[in-house]
Amino acid sequence: MGAQAACTKKQDFTLTVSPTSASLARGSTGAFGITIASVCGLTGDIGWGVALTSPSSTTGLAIHQNTYHVLLSSTHTSGGGSFTVSASQTAALTTYTLTVTARDTTLGLAHSVTASLIIDDFTLTANPTSVKVATGQTAFSTITVTGENGFSGTINYSFNEPSYVCNLQPDPVSLSSTNTSISSTLSCNFSSGTNTVNISAAPNSGSPIRSVTVTITVS
Numbered sequence: 001m002g003a004q005a006a007c008t009k010k011q012d013f014t015l016t017v018s019p020t021s022a023s024l025a026r027g028s029t030g031a032f033g034i035t036i037a038s039v040c041g042l043t044g045d046i047g048w049g050v051a052l053t054s055p056s057s058t059t060g061l062a063i064h065q066n067t068y069h070v071l072l073s074s075t076h077t078s079g080g081g082s083f084t085v086s087a088s089q090t091a092a093l094t095t096y097t098l099t100v101t102a103r104d105t106t107l108g109l110a111h112s113v114t115a116s117l118i119i120d121d122f123t124l125t126a127n128p129t130s131v132k133v134a135t136g137q138t139a140f141s142t143i144t145v146t147g148e149n150g151f152s153g154t155i156n157y158s159f160n161e162p163s164y165v166c167n168l169q170p171d172p173v174s175l176s177s178t179n180t181s182i183s184s185t186l187s188c189n190f191s192s193g194t195n196t197v198n199i200s201a202a203p204n205s206g207s208p209i210r211s212v213t214v215t216i217t218v219s
Contacts, residue, residue: 012039015102015111026121027208029086036070037078048102060091093149120151124210132217139216146181153203
């Protein structure tokens with residue numbers, strides 16, 4: 001009762017979103033949370049939704065809203081919800097604005113907050129992709145990972161040959177705003193024939209995964 005008597009504002013609610021800024025690689029999914037809290041004893045059902053409001057074209061992005069309402073009461077003065085955003089492999093490498101809007105239709109109250117979502121990516125290349133060596137020689141190829149639109153994070157490599165046949169160094173590598181492209185050296189020692197080495201690269205989150213193939217022929 002004391003808290004209600006001290007409240008000099010009109011009944012209302014607050015709306016927040018977290019995080020307010022995030023990066024998401026193409027081919028992966030990111031999570032956001034929202035919180036709605038009562039001001040001056042507001043109670044009732046608060047509906048909320050989220051939309052991509054810029055740029056005008058949002059092809060390649062999909063929003064999945066896990067909840068749609070927060071019920072406020074005298075004993076439950078705040079509540080939360082969540083949603084995810086998935087970026088396809090063709091999503092534009094740009095910054096999007098997510099707008100979350102919540103409404104109390106009984107009192108006609110509405111509030112909106114925004115969050116920024118940067119879609120980034122990384123590429124994986126091999127040079128050369130085809131190597132021919134004589135028996136007993138080591139085959140080499142340069143494997144390069146390059147960040148796009150500010151991608152940062154640790155990239156881990158994997159390949160389909162045992163370590164006594166092929167080695168890739170350095171592994172892992174870390175991309176950042178100041179280190180946007182890093183090359184590693186693949187070295188393989190096959191005894192004969194034509195051999196295919198499949199190299200995959202993925203961040204610590206596990207997605208997306210980028211792959212290249214190097215063909216090594218021993219003659």
